Structures are given as C-alpha cells and as structure tokens.
Amino acid sequence: MNFLLKTILALCVSGLLFSELSAAASEKLERADALLAQTYDNFTNALESLALKLQLRDAQRAWIRYRDQICTFEVDYYKQYNDVIDSSALVRVKDDCLRRLITQRTRDIRGIFSLSRIYNSDARSRRVPSRATEPRALTIHDGNGHAINIEKKESASGSYSIIISPKK
Numbered sequence: 001m002n003f004l005l006k007t008i009l010a011l012c013v014s015g016l017l018f019s020e021l022s023a024a025a026s027e028k029l030e031r032a033d034a035l036l037a038q039t040y041d042n043f044t045n046a047l048e049s050l051a052l053k054l055q056l057r058d059a060q061r062a063w064i065r066y067r068d069q070i071c072t073f074e075v076d077y078y079k080q081y082n083d084v085i086d087s088s089a090l091v092r093v094k095d096d097c098l099r100r101l102i103t104q105r106t107r108d109i110r111g112i113f114s115l116s117r118i119y120n121s122d123a124r125s126r127r128v129p130s131r132a133t134e135p136r137a138l139t140i141h142d143g144n145g146h147a148i149n150i151e152k153k154e155s156a157s158g159s160y161s162i163i164i165s166p167k168k
Contacts, residue, residue, distance in 0.1 A: 036103075039109050042113075078093045
C-alpha cells in the first residue's frame, strides 16, 4: 500500500474514532448536567425557607456565570499556546471544562445538603435520615484541589462534636 493511501486510511479511521470519542464526551457532559439539575432540584425542594431558596437560586446563577467565564478562559488559553487550532479540539477543551465544573458543583451541593444533616439532629425532620443512615463524615472540595473532612463524633455521654480537618 502506498504512503498516500495509508495516510488517507489513517485519517479516515482517526476521524471515525474522534467522532465516537466526541459523542461519548457529549454524553458524559449531558449526564453530568442532568445529575446537577436533579441534585439542585432535590436540595431546593428540601428547603423550607423561601429566602433560602432565593439565595440558592442567586448563588446558582452566579456559579453559572463563573462556569461560563472560566471555560471560555480555558479555551482562549488553549488557543494562545497551541500553534495548530483544531475546532474539534476547542470543543473538547470546553466540554471537558464544563463537565469538570458541573461534576464539582454537584459534589458541592450534595456536600452542603449532607452538612445540614450532620448539624441537624432532629430525627423527625423529613430531611434528616434515621440514625442508621445518618452520615458521620463528609468531605468538601473547593474546586482548587483542596478539601476538608468534617466528621461527627458521639461521646460516651451521648453528646456530639464536629471535627473539621484538612484532607490529606
């Protein structure tokens, strides 16, 4: 097989593989976004205070602006430091950024919700699980690679203490 034919065949195969990878990445992004929407809705529905619901809505809107700005920055940064700019690569950079931030935001909202369960010892509340399933520890990530552990410890006398430490 001559060189030109091999090159054309390789480009065709890599294009097919890229389209499959792109479709898989888009599917992961869609799943992450759906999970965030579900987590946000669950948390909002569990809030009883209208003021807290509005505050969460405003925080979520601010986070969306942040998400869009940081992903635009990442695409621009990629363009600046790469000689060959492939539009499909730019889409991948943006999709990867969105998926990473959406996944982190989902963890953050779940962490806030779990944290409220740790501090709330009212077992009759519809939002608090029974003692058997009540969370005893929680890790909260700040999105910059840092995390803290929050742990609920029960003493022999039945009182509780909350221990906060950096995650190692």
